[in-house]
Amino acid sequence: MxxxxxxxxxxxxxxxxxxxxxxxxxxxxxxxxxxxxxxxxxxxxxxxxxxxxxxxxxxxxxxxxxxxxxxxxxxxxxxxxxxxxxxxxxxxxxxxxxxxxxxxxxxxxxxxxxxxxxxxxxxxxxxxxxxxxxxxxxxxxxxxxxxxxxxxxxxxxxxxxxxxxxxxxGGATGSLLPTGNAKDVIDGIEVTCMDVAMPMVIARADSFGLTGYETAAELDDNAAFFARLEAVRLKAGELMGMGDVSKSVMPKFGLFAPSSQGGTAAARYFMPWKCHPTMAVTGAQCLSSCLLTPGTVAEGLASQPEKSPARITLEHPSGTIDVVVDFDKTAKGLDIKSAGLVRTxxxxxxxxxxxxxxxxxxx
Structure with a gap:
């Protein structure tokens, strides 16, 4: 043969x-x-x-x-x-x-x-x-x-x-907030660097002049946006202790915008050189954790749940995804016990x- x-x-x-x-x-x-x-x-x-x-x-x-x-x-x-x-x-x-x-x-x-x-x-x-x-x-x-x-x-x-x-x-970096900060500013863009299920760099869509409701195709066609995203991602990777990430898909990138469909928030997830047509399961956990953590770029986007577990509904390009997060809030931030999803x-x-x-x- x-x-x-x-x-x-x-x-x-x-x-x-x-x-x-x-x-x-x-x-x-x-x-x-x-x-x-x-x-x-x-x-x-x-x-x-x-x-x-x-x-x-x-x-x-x-x-x-x-x-x-x-x-x-x-x-x-x-x-x-x-x-x-x-x-x-x-x-x-x-x-x-x-x-x-x-x-x-x-x-x-x-x-x-x-x-x-x-x-x-x-x-x-x-x-x-x-x-x-x-x-x-x-x-x-x-x-x-x-x-x-x-x-x-x-x-x-x-x-x-x-x-x-x-x-x-902290699976990849060893900590929830690998830079030690809830927010950092990179190239004039305010970001949160977080590691829950997947290390991510998270920003608000309007920081890039976007609405956050663009389709995946519209974002993929926006070469100027991706050039800015990648510059921020590379510098964030260094700050997160991940070294040169130019040939790695980690950290991933995410964008937030206020909810437009009755969910907790609108989100877009990048793989990182294309927009995900829906939402990654690992990314959904990290984005949900960002929404729950005080002082991040997501603060003010949604009301904070009074008790755990909390159901977070993320609006993505093809619909929504629900994440149920069981957590404790501590003086040092968020202690996530588990995150649950139903897939097929x-x-x-x-x-x-x-x-x-x-x-x-x-x-």
């Missing part, structure tokens, strides 16, 4: 999709692994014409699963963000939308034994150290993808996957994906 076959599931997780694979079926060293994932996705072409990517960042994501050695977790979830065109792979972040498919995929792969009715899969996100419990619908001990749950950005309805995130503060997932295909043997000859 001139190609190497690798078993995979092709799944939609939340409002993203990509291949889910057993880590044991892939190269051990990260350099070879990156080349394999580039070949699988077809990175290097705007349409990913020589791979199974979809030509946008939400469809060039990869989940790699294995049984966990952690005493709490059932499954280790190792995530990779593959670039569409630049032949780059970033192993630093995690992805909460792709995470929505990890529980179902782990059961489908035989990594977790299902129960009759529902199965709770405890997941360790190895990229960030976060712990997540996923409740998967498993009637008759079989994963069900049929149900009445609808999430904005995905057509139709599916079975719910309930996610509860723990240990999300669906298995789209299963079989082997092929890469040239010149890239990897297999194990």
């Amino acid at each position: 001139t190609q190497t076959a690798i078993p995979f599931l092709f799944m939609r997780g939340g409002s993203s999709r990509g291949p889910y694979m057993n880590r044991a079926d892939l190269p051990d060293d990260l350099e070879t692994l990156a080349n394999v994932l580039i070949a699988i996705v077809g990175s290097g072409h705007p349409l990913n014409i020589d791979g199974i990517g979809g030509g946008v960042a939400v469809t060039t994501k990869v989940a790699m699963l294995s049984r966990s050695d952690d005493a709490w977790a059932d499954v280790d979830y190792f995530f990779a963000q593959v670039s569409v065109e630049d032949r780059l792979v970033d192993f630093k972040p995690t992805c909460g939308n792709i995470l929505s498919g990890v529980g179902p995929a782990a059961i489908e792969m035989g990594l977790v034994d299902p129960h009759d009715g529902v199965t709770t899969v405890n997941i360790l996100a190895v990229n960030t150290g976060a712990k997540i419990s996923a409740v998967v619908q498993t009637p008759d001990k079989v994963v069900s993808y049929d149900g009445g749950t609808q999430i904005d950005g995905v057509p139709g309805t599916s079975a719910p996957v309930a996610l509860k995130f723990m240990d999300t503060i 997932s669906r298995k789209l295909a299963a079989g082997d994906v092929f890469v040239p043997r010149s890239v990897w000859a297999g194990k």
Whole structure:
């Protein structure tokens, strides 16, 4: 054979999709692994014409699963963000939308034994150290993808996957506010640098002369805005102790505006070189935490909840997303106990994906 076959599931997780694979079926060293994932996705072409990517960042994501050695977790979830065109792979972040498919995929792969009715899969996100419990619908001990749950950005309805995130503060930088400040000013733009589930740089839309209600396409076409965003993001990465982030998707960028649809606030999330068509699950947690934390750029956008847990509704380009945050406010800021969301997932295909043997000859 001139190609190497690798078993995979092709799944939609939340409002993203990509291949889910057993880590044991892939190269051990990260350099070879990156080349394999580039070949699988077809990175290097705007349409990913020589791979199974979809030509946008939400469809060039990869989940790699294995049984966990952690005493709490059932499954280790190792995530990779593959670039569409630049032949780059970033192993630093995690992805909460792709995470929505990890529980179902782990059961489908035989990594977790299902129960009759529902199965709770405890997941360790190895990229960030976060712990997540996923409740998967498993009637008759079989994963069900049929149900009445609808999430904005995905057509139709599916079975719910309930996610509860723990240990999300400071996963990448070690602290809630990695610069030590609730607000910083970079290039004349007031920002909050925060690390909850995903390190982010957050600003108000009007700081960039935007309304905050622009569509994803309108923002993607605004080259001048992205040039300013990236300049601020690069300097913020240094201030956050992340070094040179010019080739990393972290930190991500977010914008706030007052609610226009009855939610808590309007938000836009950047990946970071494109606007997310909906909202990232990890980004939603960080943005919600920003809304709850006194002194940030979000202060005054929404009334502060009197008690915990609090339901935060973020308005995004395709609708809304709800995050339920269980927290304590302390003298040092916010102590987040957990964040809960309900997403959906669906298995789209299963079989082997092929890469040239010149890239990897297999194990």
